Amino acid sequence: MNSVLKALALKSPGDMARLGVILALFGLILFGALRYENFLSQYNILSFLRYNSMFALIALGMAFVIMTGGIDLSVGGTAAMASVVAALLSPYHWAAGLFGGIAAGLAVGALNGFTVTVMRIQPFIATLATMLAAYGTGLLLAGNQSVSVSYDSGFTAIGQDDFLGFPIPAWIALLVYVAGWLVLERLPVGRHVLAIGDGEATAALMGLKVRRTLAAVYVGSGALAGLAGVILASQFGAGQPTEGVGWELFAIASVVVGGTLLTGGSGSVGATLAGALLLAMVFNILNFENGLGWISLSAYWQSVIRGGFLLIVVVLQARLMSRRTGEERV
Amino acid sequence: ELPKLAQKETYKVGFAQTESNNPWRIAQTNSMKAEAEKLGHQLVYTDAAGSAAKQVADVNSMIAQGVDLIFLAPREEKPLIPAVMAAKKAGIPVILLDRSVDPSLAKAGEDYVTFIGSDFIEEGKRIAEWLVKNANGKSKIIELEGTTGSSPANDRKKGFDETIKAAGGFEIVASQSGDFARDKGRQVAEALLQAHPDADIVYAHNDEMAIGAIAAIEAAGKVPGKDVLVLSIDGGKEAVQAVIDGKIAAVVECNPRFGPKAFETMLRYAKGEKIDPMVINEDKFYDSSNAAAELANAY
Amino acid sequence: MTTIETQATAGTVPSGKRFFTLAGRYGTVAAFLALILFNVVFTPNFLSLQTLNVNLTQVATIVIVAIGMTLVIATGGIDLSVGSLMAIGGALAPMIFMGTLFPVSSMPVAVALAFVLPVVATGLLGLFNGLLVTRFAIQPIIATLVLFIAGRGIAQVMTNGNLQVFRNEGFQFIALGRVAGIPAQVILMIAIAAIAWAGIRYTVFGRQVIAVGGNEKAARLTGIPVHRVKLLVYMISGALAGVAGLIVVARNSASDANLVGLGMELDAIAAVAVGGTLLTGGRANIVGTVIGALVIQLVRYTLLANGVPDAAALIVKAALILLAVFIQQRAGKS
Amino acid sequence: MLLSMQGICKSFNGIPALRSASLEVGEAEVMALVGQNGAGKSTLIKILTGAYRRDEGAIVFAGEDVSFSMPAESQARGIATIYQEINLAPQRSVAENIYLSREPRRFGLIDRAAMREGAAAVLRAFNLEIDVDQPVAGFSAATRQMVAIARAVTQKARLVIMDEPTSSLDEREVGILFDTIRTLKRGGVSVVFIGHRLEELYRVCDRVTIMRDGKTVTTAAMADMPKLALVRHMLGKELAAFEAIAKDADEGAQRPVRLSVRNAGAGVRVRDVSLTVREGEISGLAGLLGSGRTETANLIFGADRLQRGEIRYNGEARAYRQPADAIADGIGLVAEDRKVDGIIPDMSIRENMTLALLPKLARAGIVDRARQDEIVERYITALAIKCTSPDQPIKELSGGNQQKVLLGRWLCTDPKLLIVDEPTRGIDIGAKSEILRLLRRLADEGLGVLMISSELEELLAAADRVTVLSDGTSVAVLPRKKLSEAALFAAMAHQVE
Numbered sequence A: 001m002n003s004v005l006k007a008l009a010l011k012s013p014g015d016m017a018r019l020g021v022i023l024a025l026f027g028l029i030l031f032g033a034l035r036y037e038n039f040l041s042q043y044n045i046l047s048f049l050r051y052n053s054m055f056a057l058i059a060l061g062m063a064f065v066i067m068t069g070g071i072d073l074s075v076g077g078t079a080a081m082a083s084v085v086a087a088l089l090s091p092y093h094w095a096a097g098l099f100g101g102i103a104a105g106l107a108v109g110a111l112n113g114f115t116v117t118v119m120r121i122q123p124f125i126a127t128l129a130t131m132l133a134a135y136g137t138g139l140l141l142a143g144n145q146s147v148s149v150s151y152d153s154g155f156t157a158i159g160q161d162d163f164l165g166f167p168i169p170a171w172i173a174l175l176v177y178v179a180g181w182l183v184l185e186r187l188p189v190g191r192h193v194l195a196i197g198d199g200e201a202t203a204a205l206m207g208l209k210v211r212r213t214l215a216a217v218y219v220g221s222g223a224l225a226g227l228a229g230v231i232l233a234s235q236f237g238a239g240q241p242t243e244g245v246g247w248e249l250f251a252i253a254s255v256v257v258g259g260t261l262l263t264g265g266s267g268s269v270g271a272t273l274a275g276a277l278l279l280a281m282v283f284n285i286l287n288f289e290n291g292l293g294w295i296s297l298s299a300y301w302q303s304v305i306r307g308g309f310l311l312i313v314v315v316l317q318a319r320l321m322s323r324r325t326g327e328e329r330v
Numbered sequence B: 001e002l003p004k005l006a007q008k009e010t011y012k013v014g015f016a017q018t019e020s021n022n023p024w025r026i027a028q029t030n031s032m033k034a035e036a037e038k039l040g041h042q043l044v045y046t047d048a049a050g051s052a053a054k055q056v057a058d059v060n061s062m063i064a065q066g067v068d069l070i071f072l073a074p075r076e077e078k079p080l081i082p083a084v085m086a087a088k089k090a091g092i093p094v095i096l097l098d099r100s101v102d103p104s105l106a107k108a109g110e111d112y113v114t115f116i117g118s119d120f121i122e123e124g125k126r127i128a129e130w131l132v133k134n135a136n137g138k139s140k141i142i143e144l145e146g147t148t149g150s151s152p153a154n155d156r157k158k159g160f161d162e163t164i165k166a167a168g169g170f171e172i173v174a175s176q177s178g179d180f181a182r183d184k185g186r187q188v189a190e191a192l193l194q195a196h197p198d199a200d201i202v203y204a205h206n207d208e209m210a211i212g213a214i215a216a217i218e219a220a221g222k223v224p225g226k227d228v229l230v231l232s233i234d235g236g237k238e239a240v241q242a243v244i245d246g247k248i249a250a251v252v253e254c255n256p257r258f259g260p261k262a263f264e265t266m267l268r269y270a271k272g273e274k275i276d277p278m279v280i281n282e283d284k285f286y287d288s289s290n291a292a293a294e295l296a297n298a299y
Numbered sequence C: 001m002t003t004i005e006t007q008a009t010a011g012t013v014p015s016g017k018r019f020f021t022l023a024g025r026y027g028t029v030a031a032f033l034a035l036i037l038f039n040v041v042f043t044p045n046f047l048s049l050q051t052l053n054v055n056l057t058q059v060a061t062i063v064i065v066a067i068g069m070t071l072v073i074a075t076g077g078i079d080l081s082v083g084s085l086m087a088i089g090g091a092l093a094p095m096i097f098m099g100t101l102f103p104v105s106s107m108p109v110a111v112a113l114a115f116v117l118p119v120v121a122t123g124l125l126g127l128f129n130g131l132l133v134t135r136f137a138i139q140p141i142i143a144t145l146v147l148f149i150a151g152r153g154i155a156q157v158m159t160n161g162n163l164q165v166f167r168n169e170g171f172q173f174i175a176l177g178r179v180a181g182i183p184a185q186v187i188l189m190i191a192i193a194a195i196a197w198a199g200i201r202y203t204v205f206g207r208q209v210i211a212v213g214g215n216e217k218a219a220r221l222t223g224i225p226v227h228r229v230k231l232l233v234y235m236i237s238g239a240l241a242g243v244a245g246l247i248v249v250a251r252n253s254a255s256d257a258n259l260v261g262l263g264m265e266l267d268a269i270a271a272v273a274v275g276g277t278l279l280t281g282g283r284a285n286i287v288g289t290v291i292g293a294l295v296i297q298l299v300r301y302t303l304l305a306n307g308v309p310d311a312a313a314l315i316v317k318a319a320l321i322l323l324a325v326f327i328q329q330r331a332g333k334s
Numbered sequence D: 001m002l003l004s005m006q007g008i009c010k011s012f013n014g015i016p017a018l019r020s021a022s023l024e025v026g027e028a029e030v031m032a033l034v035g036q037n038g039a040g041k042s043t044l045i046k047i048l049t050g051a052y053r054r055d056e057g058a059i060v061f062a063g064e065d066v067s068f069s070m071p072a073e074s075q076a077r078g079i080a081t082i083y084q085e086i087n088l089a090p091q092r093s094v095a096e097n098i099y100l101s102r103e104p105r106r107f108g109l110i111d112r113a114a115m116r117e118g119a120a121a122v123l124r125a126f127n128l129e130i131d132v133d134q135p136v137a138g139f140s141a142a143t144r145q146m147v148a149i150a151r152a153v154t155q156k157a158r159l160v161i162m163d164e165p166t167s168s169l170d171e172r173e174v175g176i177l178f179d180t181i182r183t184l185k186r187g188g189v190s191v192v193f194i195g196h197r198l199e200e201l202y203r204v205c206d207r208v209t210i211m212r213d214g215k216t217v218t219t220a221a222m223a224d225m226p227k228l229a230l231v232r233h234m235l236g237k238e239l240a241a242f243e244a245i246a247k248d249a250d251e252g253a254q255r256p257v258r259l260s261v262r263n264a265g266a267g268v269r270v271r272d273v274s275l276t277v278r279e280g281e282i283s284g285l286a287g288l289l290g291s292g293r294t295e296t297a298n299l300i301f302g303a304d305r306l307q308r309g310e311i312r313y314n315g316e317a318r319a320y321r322q323p324a325d326a327i328a329d330g331i332g333l334v335a336e337d338r339k340v341d342g343i344i345p346d347m348s349i350r351e352n353m354t355l356a357l358l359p360k361l362a363r364a365g366i367v368d369r370a371r372q373d374e375i376v377e378r379y380i381t382a383l384a385i386k387c388t389s390p391d392q393p394i395k396e397l398s399g400g401n402q403q404k405v406l407l408g409r410w411l412c413t414d415p416k417l418l419i420v421d422e423p424t425r426g427i428d429i430g431a432k433s434e435i436l437r438l439l440r441r442l443a444d445e446g447l448g449v450l451m452i453s454s455e456l457e458e459l460l461a462a463a464d465r466v467t468v469l470s471d472g473t474s475v476a477v478l479p480r481k482k483l484s485e486a487a488l489f490a491a492m493a494h495q496v497e
């Protein structure tokens, strides 16, 4: 066992947890494929990817924030507000909707960056406040109701069309993840993000530009939430000021299930994606389970099962991590 | 055009529910489940937990599972269009329940079979019309809105406010959201009654908030029904009982018992009958004149 | 040991620093007084006993939950499950005295049980949170996220999602009763706050809570039973959430598992933060938390009473939270 | 003149830490900076690098007025700093830590191979063969210190500042460091060297600047400043000679054994350790870095679990599962790394000092404040802790004073066995002999002391007997009579070759 792990170059406890989540994802897919017909149908796979690309995007932004030891609770509100902005701008040009939405997210991210690095308010509280503000702004802009996007400017293609047989949102998420991997693993700033998560004061003494890097990470998270909002508006044909509730918790859970510690200083882009897909898969499986007709699960049981699943995953993760650290010590 | 529904003994039907965090939704779900069970259909039930986006994903997973027909209780008018269109493309007929989708983007008889439901604007209008007739000199209104941004809140406000304005002589002194919840409704009512002691009418967008408001009125040392008229929408048993007790002045029913009508419509469609673009679920109206008699029938 | 930010602020603008020191020490209090002044001037009918009554009864549940939260946060944790635990506590109580759970022979006994059992149950669920945090070394946000998601589901499954409507004078005394003219829930709130305040200040347990949050490793090496302290803290938080759940359902004569305590975790955390307890642990300011909760309540009341639309109210609330925490923090540092 | 700092003032919360301090460093000069704990050395350095902002004063570096607002700026201008608390990112690898903020790049991407090879090469020059891909957290304090030094010297700086770089190094490593300093000097680089071990200063420094109470007292050529004069300047008074306070172990041979460890082992760091501590003696534990001393202490204290062998306390077999058990038996441990294992930064001196005693200070769970105050006052006076009040947060104290508070934490529990791991690390020479004398006095009253130290001088002066560890194994026990620097070296080098 040990030599196998060595061969896989699994050095840190985090690596082990990351391997765990990927195995769990495949396990769940296998379970679904064997248990339900049509689970691996093209239709299910593509609509799954189209829908969950939004969550994958916010999870990536969240992963970077968490790697610095912070947290971003505002992503759901930001996405909702950005979807409204995108919808309002979509009649002018599809690009106006796209970039307008991203810019809206960016603005919230910048506000987060400001409150965290300049006002020095703890990320949890700072982003909790901006979450409220983002929802408020979205509702005000939208006049308390969904805003229809323009179907003429080509804006809906972003969320609804395919490219080379794959949904465009899935392409976007894929590209963003590749970029995210590059930033984290191959660019100095990625290393700086991790070092800051290891200890802000230390990082500053080592000559890192802590504030600038932190601000950039929050802006990035905001921009990705904005992008998710654009996809939301485009895919469902409306800017939705009340959407996005609980997205932040989904994203945080994805990151953690992906083996990233909330204390910062470590993290993986690939495992975050696996974590997001794993959690999303649970919804999909529950829907199929209902369709099987054996048991008609009520919505309440669904949340109990989801909570239970999260419990199992994180307990296993924690076991893996501690077993591995144990070995390290011995 | 519209996908056809083959005639079969029993069907595998999907029911995409919006949420189940209030008694009304629960009654609706139970009604659907009970009727499906009675008729022997297999019901694929999903709950979107208040998210229009998730509801679309739910419908997609029903399509992937190959259901025969989908009952959709759309959370919102616009964002559910993609779900309706996807089902149509997959050859699965859709029947909308209790809320409709944007008529400029999808049409009954073309994109979906029909819309069975209630008209939220109409509900607001009906309660307002009753008030105009029965105000007895009362005129200052506190409005407890539903969840900000939700369509029943928007529509019940619209129907009510417009009718009241047209009638003249009334003033809405405060209008705030109580989230369709009893506790929140009570807290908001407490604050508003305190700030506007002259208010003598409370219009709540649902029963839960109305009952919360009654507690607030009593706590403020006033008598509901005498000092302050309480108006509500939904018409559940507890509210109808309150009408009998004189605490709620009037309530418009918004009937959640969709099951029978929904499955009846489905079978008629399968037989090839022509279905009207809109099937109205009959809503009652309760005030002191009929509440006692109707209590047994309230949901 | 070296906090860079300290230095950045210290010694730049002495007069500004003094302002922040003052504003911070009395900042939350000042904000509170400013809010009251604003209301006296602008809010119709503000100066009345009933206003006080409304605000105190409404803030009671936030305060009670926020005190548990303060303790958890002092150990460097966080408890997202409080809202769901409120729902469970609130769902259990009526099931007990209405006899849904087991037959009731004597009402007084049933009512007594309806007070005790739900609180014990939520306390045990809090203990479960604590176990996840200690034995399984799961990070608090995630550990309590499990019950945040599943807990409400459990309450809904127990009640099948249905509303439980009841009338029970004995049980509802906790929310409707008055002692010497003061609402029972307000007395309960004050009592819990006072015990927590004294506990943090004067007891070994209180000091250990702070030490665990300040440096867990060092705390263990001085013989502090770190795990036990944490377990207890999560248990207290759970039990207090249960108490708050009882108050809410008693007040409404109805228990709605879907909505009781919804969003309470955010209110409680905001109260703690506005009250000046850092989320990083190692501190617990109970008085601050109480005032923080009062500020949040008063902001809510002010916005409602002055007819600020909901959407705009969200933005105002956000700005006020940021401002309050900012002033607190600046002062805490200099 | 490369650097000139004049009239630097700095207050924390209105309490002055620096009152008009100055420091001048010439080109290619090694400047010693000395002073008692809390004299303001580290603060002066942090003001120079931009970690702190000064209240008053002027800094000229390389001919220009400068005012750095963050360390990144001073680093960019050619000032490399090793801070007193080793500042590395614990979860990042050794290589990344060495190159953080100036990673070698190719096409804008990090050149990982170059980084790895470069890091390995510098460390090899330091005689350190380690896997540079491992996170630094797994390495000993000494290795981390060497990594920090490597990071500083590879920065191609004009001025390298070292704040107590040798406090966790052994003799051999100190030698390597001093060679490095000489090489730097030959290359025209200047060095500011802060340290408490005076003889080290005489080995490498050209000049010395002495600080006292936030002021610069004097600056002189090292050669012109005899040790006694230096200490007099530091303390502002004469120092009683550093007398030998150890006793002959034979004298106490009949005393009851307080602690006996037989063939104890756990994991790979502690393989086979045997040692004895008698009532009323100071038993030393020596060894090279990484020889397993700290881990042995943790094992005895119950912070780690014993896997092999046995530990007897007062004759009874013990296997503590957690420190609380050991504490209940009357054992205390002053940990090696006070930042990580010792202080609760935000708590006051009072709280920090009485933390271990708390349960005993309480009746029905409520702390007896009067007794608490009395005890804290007593130890603040006894240990000469420099603070504004017992309510001051411990994080505001200088390193040495923090150490004294931690010592007080255990002394006030009235322990029967006290394990002190590097008890005088970072403590100035005045306080150092105070602490040793205090330990001796307590031993005379019956306390058993197990003293881990990397300073041979200290062991020679204070220990009644020394057990030597090498590679997790106890290789020798040297009684007082046979104790000498040479003997210790010989034993420590055993198996290490």
Ligand SMILES: Nc1ncnc2c1ncn2[C@@H]1O[C@H](COP(=O)(O)OP(=O)(O)OP(=O)(O)O)[C@@H](O)[C@H]1O
Residues within 6 Å of the ligand: C001, C002, C003, C006, D012, D013, D016, D017, D035, D036, D037, D038, D039, D040, D041, D042, D043, D044, D084, D395, D396, D397, D398, D399, D400, D401, D426, D428
């Ligand atoms: N961040 C801080 N906040 C408050 N006071 C501080 C802070 N840092 C240092 N001080 C105070 O400034 C004075 C000088 O401390 P400094 O760390 O510079 O001493 P030092 O000479 O480096 O001592 P040592 O040899 O013990 O490291 C001390 O009295 C200390 O308490």
Ligand SMILES: Nc1ncnc2c1ncn2[C@@H]1O[C@H](COP(=O)(O)OP(=O)(O)OP(=O)(O)O)[C@@H](O)[C@H]1O
Residues within 6 Å of the ligand: D138, D139, D140, D141, D142, D168, D269, D287, D288, D289, D290, D291, D292, D293, D294, D295, D296, D336, D454
């Ligand atoms: N070569 C090494 N590689 C990795 N980790 C090491 C190495 N040497 C020591 N360590 C770690 O450093 C810590 C201290 O080491 P140990 O207790 O063995 O040394 P020590 O004799 O007490 O030396 P020190 O003077 O550093 O206290 C331990 O936690 C150990 O895991």
Ligand SMILES: [Mg+2]
Residues within 6 Å of the ligand: D041, D042, D043, D084, D163, D398, D399
């Ligand atoms: Mg120092």
Ligand SMILES: [Mg+2]
Residues within 6 Å of the ligand: D293, D294, D295, D336, D421
């Ligand atoms: Mg050691």
